[in-house]
Amino acid sequence: MSTGARQEVPAAAARSGPEAPAVDTILDRAGPRRPALRRAVVGWAFALPFVVLFLIFMAGPVLASLLMSFTDLRSADLRNPLAVDFVGLDNYARLFxxxxxxxxxxxxxxxVVVGVPLTMATGLAAAVGLNAGVTKFRTVFRVGYYLPVVTSIVAVSVVWKFLLHPDAGLVNSLLWLVGVDGPNWFFESRYALPSLILMATWRNLGFLMVIFLAGLQAVPGQLYEAAVIDGAGRWTRFRRVTLPLLRPTLLFAAVVTGIGYLQVFEEPLVMTQGGPLNSTLSVSYHIYNQFGFGNYGYASAASYLLFVAVVLLSLLQFRLMRSTD
Structure with missing residues (x-):
């Protein structure tokens, strides 16, 4: 009996004592928080170097250029950039x-207006041809079309200077065979910009070809079989089946290509240096020149106008995608 009494006392004392959360409950509550907190600390520890470098080398310069666009900062003022005058929106007004x-x-x-549709049309044509062509040489054509995308702009410019050379170029030689005197493509203001657009189209159609080819291969084959049973021809199947199902892909390609062409820089820099008579001068190349001239405030304002144009084009993409859905 004494043993039983000893066993009952702790139980009775536990029941009669003040109510407190059980130890298991406390561990259940605190336990999950400790691993989660530990994971959060470890995650931020790994991300901290990138965050610091991003703030120093990316976010910092972006913010500095935004503030710079409201000043008259020039190369002569770099010794004391804090002493420059705040000019408000004068740089933006000067741009217009x-x-x-x-x-x-x-x-x-x-x-953008000419290059985007042309690049999309040629990229889509290449994708449709590869999707319906012989599988034996499909990989060879894919590599051939995509090779200019990963090729240096210097190498591409050498090829196009050879093709469009006014005297010994392949294009002018073919025109001479049919009795046409070919122009000086890159040194006449009427032909310089169209020549750069053709060069950019040739260089970038492989990128869009890959995107369109992925979209075409995702179209169910049963839809084409049903269209054939209904008597639809090749063009009708393309217009009624392929294009509607490719609409999201087409919108994505249009916006990505448009953003790239809004920032066109390499082609005029390497091929024409903005000439002749500024007929190939782009906004990005103009900003580059202004920074070279030391007009930092003016160039920063032009950069942010270009940024606004890119944002508006991206918002247009989201709106079109929403309406498509």
């Missing part, structure tokens, strides 16, 4: 009154 910037903006808009 600058004839050279307006010419660069017009060239860039023409590059």
């Amino acid at each position: 009154s600058d004839e050279l910037f307006r010419r660069a903006a017009l060239n860039t808009v023409l590059f």
Whole structure:
């Protein structure tokens, strides 16, 4: 009996004592938090070097250039950049009154308006041909079409200078065979910008070909079989089946290509240096020149106008995608 009494006392004392959360409950509550907190600390520890470098080398310069666009900072003021004058929106107003910037903006808009549909059309044609062609040589053609995308712009420019050379170029030689005197493509203002657009189209159609080919291979074959049973021809199947199912892919390709062409820089830099008579001057190349001239405030303002154009084009993509859905 004494043993039983000893066993009952702790139980009775536990029942009569003040109510407190059980130890198991406390561990259940605190236990999951400790591993989660540990994982969060470890994760931030690994991410901290990138965050610090991003703030120093990316976010910092972006913020500095935004502030710079509201000043008259020039190369002569770099010794004391805090002493420059705050000019508000004068740099932005100056852009709209600058004839050279307006010419660069017009060239860039023409590059986008003409280059995007042309690149998409050729990329889609290549993708459709590869999707329906012989599988034996499909890989060879894929590599051939995509090779200019990963090729250096210097190598591409050498090829196009050979093709469009006014005297010994392949294009002018073919035109001479049919009795046409070919122009000096890159040194006549009428032909310089179209020549760069053709060069950019040839260089970038392989990228869009890969995207369109992935979209085409995702189209169910049963839809084409049903269309054939209904008597639809090849063009009808392409217009009624392929294009509607490729609409999201087409929108993505249009926006990605448009953003790239809004920032066109390498082609005029390497091929024409913005000439002749500024006929190939783009906004990006104009910004590059202004930084070289030391007009940092003016160039920063032009950069942010280009950034606004890119953002508006991206918002247009989201709106079109929403309406498509």
